[in-house]
Amino acid sequence: MAEHLDPYRLPQTVVPSRYDIELAPDLDQATFTGSVSIDVEVTEPVETIWLNAAEIDVHTAEIEDASGQRTALSKIVHEAETERLRLDLGHTVPQGAYRLHLSFHGILNDKLRGFYRSVFQDDDGNEHVIATTQFESTDARRAFPCFDEPAFKAVFGVTLIVPAGQFAVSNAPMLDEQLMADGRRKVVFADTMKMSTYLVAFCIGPFEATEPMDVDGVPLRVVHPIGKGHLTDYALQVGAFSLRHFTEYYGIPYPDQKLDLVAIPDFAFGAMENVGCVTFREVLLLIDQQQATQPELMRAADVIAHEIAHMWFGDLVTMRWWNGIWLNEAFATFMATMAADVFNTNWQRWVQFSLDRSAAFEVDSLERTRPIEYPVHSPQDADGMFDSLTYEKGGAVLRMLEQYMGETAFRDGVRHYLNTHQYGNTETNDLWDAMEDVTDEPARRIMDSWIFQRGFPLISIDSDTEGRVTIQQQRFCFTPLDQDTTLWSVPVGLRYGRGGEVAEQQALLESDAIDINLGGDADWIVANAGGHGFYRVRYAPALLQHLTPVMMQQLKPIERYGLVDDTWASVLAGSTSAVDFLEFARGFSNETDLDVWTVLTSCLSQLDRLLDGEARQRYQAVLRELYGPALDRLGWEPRSDDAPRTLELRGLLIRSLAVAGQDQDALAACRRLHAQYLDDRASVEPNIAAVVAAAVASAGSREDYTAFVDRFKHAATPQEERRYQTLLAAFPGVDEMATTLEMTLNGEVRTQDAPYLVAQCMRNREQGVQAWRFMVDNWDQMMEVYPNNAIVRMLDGFKALSKPDIATEIEAFFQTHKVPQGELTLQQHLERLRVNAALREREAASLAAALVG
Template identity: 30%
Template sequence: MANGFYVSKFVAFVGFFFAVAAAATIITLAVVYSNEKSKNVQNEGIASNAITPTGTTAKPMTKTPASNEIWDKYRLPRNLVPEHYNVDLRPILTKNEKGLYIFRGVSKVYFTCMIATQYVIIHSNKLNYTKDLLLTDANNNVIPIKKHFFAEKTNYLILELNEQLQAQKNYILSTEYDGELADDLEGFYRSEYVEDGETKIIATTQMQALDARKAFPCFDEPALKATFNITIRHKPDYVALSNMNPIDVSNETWNAETWQVTKFAQSVKMSTYLVAFIVSQFSPAGNETVKANIWGRKKAIVDEKQGDYALDKTGLILEFLQDYYNYSYPLPKSDQVALPDFSAGAMENWGLVTYRDTALLYDPNESSIGNKERVVTVIAHELAHQWFGNLVTIRWWNDLWLNEGFASYVEYLGADYAEDTWNIKDLAVLNDIHRVMAVDALASSHPLTSKEEDVNTPEDISALFDSITYSKGASVIRMLSSFLTEELFKTGLQAYLKKHAFDNTVYYELWESLQEAYDNEANRVYLPATIGDIMDTWVLQMGFPVVTINTTDGSLTQKHFLLDPTSVVNHTSPYNYTWFVPISFVTNSSVEGHVWLTQETGMNSSFHLTGDNDWLLANINVTGYYRVNYDDRNWDRLLQQLENNHTVIPVINRAQIIDDSFNLARAQIISTTRALQTTRFLSKDKYMKQQVEPLFWHFNTTTNNFKDRPETLTEQYNEINAVSMACSYGIAECEQLVTELFQEWKNTKINKIHPNLRSTIYCNAIAQGGEDEWNFLWEQFNTTTNAQEADKLRAALACSKEPFILNRLLEYSLDPNKIRRQDTLSTITNVANNVVGQNLAWDFIRANWKTLVDNIGGGMSFGNVISGVSRRFNTDFDLQQLQDFKKFNTDNNIGFGTATLTLEQAIEKTRANIVWVKQNKDAVQNWFEGAMGHRDENTHI
């Protein structure tokens, strides 16, 4: 155990060392957007006065699955197509006699029968129908219902009729029902917060991907678009919001109380997963010029003005996007709402975007520069969806990458427009490309898209919300825009949106619009094939290539890059793992160019260098989604250039050289010592002289002992890195800084620590301190009203070196009265990130796995807890435990929910780590001893 601990510490040191190296070259560590999705499945929620519908019982009846029955298939039959919904909802925000919060619904769905059928099959989940179902035709004639029943597995309500519905005829299904406003963060759900000592209840929604069916019976697939009339009945001291503006507000008496009835304008044609409605006591910060509002807790919005930054940037981003898309914002308003309980980072509901409040609110007195960056980028991401995703929508979830990858790319463009001094577009390399390559280099990765028929179950769909979808999607679209040119890309994109507005598409229809724009461009760049043929090599096969350039003869080769070259790839490739690779390059003699590698091997005279000191650098600014390797001579010359004058190499490529070389070494393509050599130039860099300590003193001097802030975004990030790394490696002055700042806060109850440095100061204070310090921070966590500050405090609570304290925090993670459900997974992962807490978190996960699967296992990012706890695994014992964990939960039918693929990836990465440590431990130890001039006794290799 001790040996595994010390080796893990060494591996962690290498990883952190080179993260700082990238930051020191001004490619900073980016904010990681959390997508934890909590789930509390509850089967109750039936109103006490529920009426049993004719021919059934009040509770859903599950029909025994039969493979030949249409209701046992996860995709709806295409007999019926919805046209319009009337949805009338009354959320009751007080507990009933059973202690439950419920809502009452009245719904009418208008649909057309396309193919004659004797069944009406519609999605419905956890809705209790309180009156007889009513089916009528367009002339209001009643269509007799023989019986109705439920298919629980597929979430269907099935009406069996006495006679067939006629093709091309219109019908109406009318229903009345109850549902529970549970705190499961799905469908129509309940959120709570405390303001001025009073607990306040919110009724809000999260429909993506498959949960509109928990709010009203519907044809819950993205291609089945319709219009919506929403009516919300609520107490007069609440406000109701939906996708459209209210058109009528009146009063009614219900249960001897006055209620308000808010009716909203009919929506545009849209998918069910974008429907949203909220009932709250929130307040707005508004801007009539751009028809935008930021909604949130009254204290945050009105008293502390935390919505002002988001409001200002919303106007700028909408301005940018309307120009970028050449298409006016499709709706009459844009409401954005900060929720205290929310599963994802944000959700692009059309006209009513919802956010975790940490992703929308900004308080200059409490929020860090990282918080500020997150707010502007998340807003840009969600507003990008208002056109790409909402106006034009994917036909089925297998193409989710197109929605999310595109928004993840455009968020940098929108944020760059809103904060034009930040150079934020450069962060795509670390936020997305480097991040996702770590996953996509595994044999257990997957292609961006797949066949529709291969994505069926809720687990299949939820599993797609991963880094491949978001970050690889963004990376390949960024690459496409780069080799086409941004202007040509925009032209094709604008044509695509205009052609398919209010409709659904498959991914290749974007290629078609881009190809048409390319064909019509007189001064177009050279392409070796059609855009579709080029991009399909990146979309239809997993992974990416390593391109090896030999400057001694000008030859090029490409090969599927795998972290473990001995692993067996899960997916076959239609292109035998070759890609159309766009290679940008520059030489020391200022020769620049672009070439294409279209086969496994190629030759290009531009890559043949004959001069004694000539060198070549490829993949300029990392616009291509691939890694680059060189012959030894070119490596030597590049590294010599970095040591002589590193500024000659573009700043992003300095980070690329380090990242590529260490991953090439992990894949046994180059030696580990060669990779280590790429870091020598850092001694010449502006922010790092030889080790972390000079970097710490640099910022100490330039910021007046950390009292002032650097001017630029990247310098502020580098300051944070300097303090964090200095404290992590025991620099006494850093530890003293932490102690003094924390104790001053503790003694005076006045927090003078700058928000940028709080995460680092808090964490190190807890690591250095004991239970007294931890209890103080726990008290602050429970009393702060700022969600971003709460996140910093909660993360720091996991930094303790005391096992009993960490175990306490792990237990708290499952108690929603102590840790919000949305934060369960990240709290466990925070403990796992602590070297002392890793084994504790792993034991906790194994002991509570069934609870986690039952409550959260369907969440979009459930796998984060597995990847978080296993990231340092590198021994045979670790591997055996993972395999035993897999076998036990498989044999006992507990399963892994949406973490199934992540578990396979954890096993694969552990195997690769074992091999790497065994092969490189001694070589790396010797290299560091030589480079540093002494043995670091703390590594204990």
């Protein structure tokens, strides 16, 4: 009986197989009416049927038996707290096939979840309203009563009654449309494949669609708000490539009838993998290739590929319950990186993936981290799963497993898994079991240690003169842990040199320590060879001393990245001093790789926050000595043969020299180039255009600020709009900060973007505290109007406010203000704030003394 079950779950006594949904949205009144008929199988006699419903009012409910006899149900009870609908049948219904009929109405909400409305203006300033959906994790129940759990898969037939002249799109192709007597159109869509409720989608409004592109028999379109068709070519190109790539990799044809990529003006997530009707933020789908930066192009390719990867892994085969969402998202992250790496080899996407891995390391280095998979009970628990551990750590450990097993063996295991479970639901272990079926590797044993345990190991490596290497593991954490004996199954790759020859060796470390015989003394040794392991490395001093002189010759860029990242982590943990790190960083003056420079500049910017006055001025001079020669080697002027990574690196170095190094000549050049860009967008290379705008904002006047607001509001592309919007948070003035913050609540900045802009404001070195206090003063309003999933992401910004009095103030605020949809993530933010505060207390004075002395 339901009362004995988890109150957020549905009993298995009634199982759906088909939905026929009819919805009629009123865009002007922000409401909708609807009806749904659900074919169900009653598996044992019941007197009550439980469904999910939230923020909808059910008017009538009937049950129809196999003979066609309908009976009105005696009682309809809505449990608002558990978002369930109880239908009392009035008598016992025996096993068998039945059909439920329900009618209802609801609101088109402004919270960017369920069935919601989105408002945008066209180029002429005319306002338009869209009705669209976002159902993951548990919000299909806000559009129609349903069995809103992933395991209750069914076929969906959708009919939409829409205003005349409005475009309508759903998961399946349009089957028929009829003009109604009142002037509205009834649009009937074909049946979907068998799928979960959270993958249902429909969008109504002033959209247009590109002509279908035939991708080996699959029609691919981009659906977009009117007037933006000129920005669709890149998405079509990436979409077609991804469809072909994944069809070949998975060895299974695309499982649906068509694929629409839909650009939505207001969207709380980046994108959503609805079967056949994938929805995106505009900035990730509508792109001017000639004006976008390399990171913008790569990010769009990543997200498009990520969602298309889900059509098989997540949609065709789906987790049984939300504890397994990590596998959907981690696998799509892994697959998208793979696809992007092939789509544009010049991006070196697996090297860039180091940045994603670092984001996961940061969270997983905390005491308050969580396992990748953990129990999920309520909708709020499910919301909390969408974080860097699910995506980036999950993707990283999959990459580690693939590199250990071999790419072909790993792919064969994935194909076996998908073929075995297509149209069904799985648990995490089903994937490892499928891999073990086709390989000899202990996939389950290895992965259980990474999926069900918190944290990750620090691998310590030492050697003796006989060529024996000792490898040890212990959990890494920014703060000391008492007697943590966690062990992982760690694939450790070693590469070493001896007399000019280079060799490699691989081991699986499953105890606290192992010895490996290299057959003689090595000149140098690299641990985590290839850079794919999800662990940090600590070299014995003698090994590090031997490695450093040959670093540029013998370490691949991804390995040098790891060396920098690991060293910075040891600074945060108190094992390396800030002074020593700065000296270490100076050793990279001849570095040429984009990602190594990216991690270096990030670490050095964090050190900058510890300094003021003369010490900071001296520090800026050190940075100029580091960044200036590197930029001189590249030159300010782009060349026709520049690779994408070179274009991006030039921009990074310009920004670092001008903003972090406060080089006055560079700042003046940035201001000239930005003025040139404002006059003629095509006259400045996009990567340079983006960074010179950032440089101007960092020291911008009120006049500059007014120009940035104007460019934000009248941007030529979604990327330019987002760029200038974000840079409003970088201005140093009190008044400019106040204006920006006000825009996050008065409607000038969309609610999908506002929380992220507030976070950026809190990161502002000069006015971050002002932003924090604005958030405190407006907390209740933000909680009311911002999307639920974005609140905890907004709070990421306060981690930069590490001065003792402000850190104490932040801790005190959250003693009485909770974030139920992300409470664990909030606690992680607070712990990271404490780590930053401890770094300041431990290192600021000694670093300043070393610089001034």
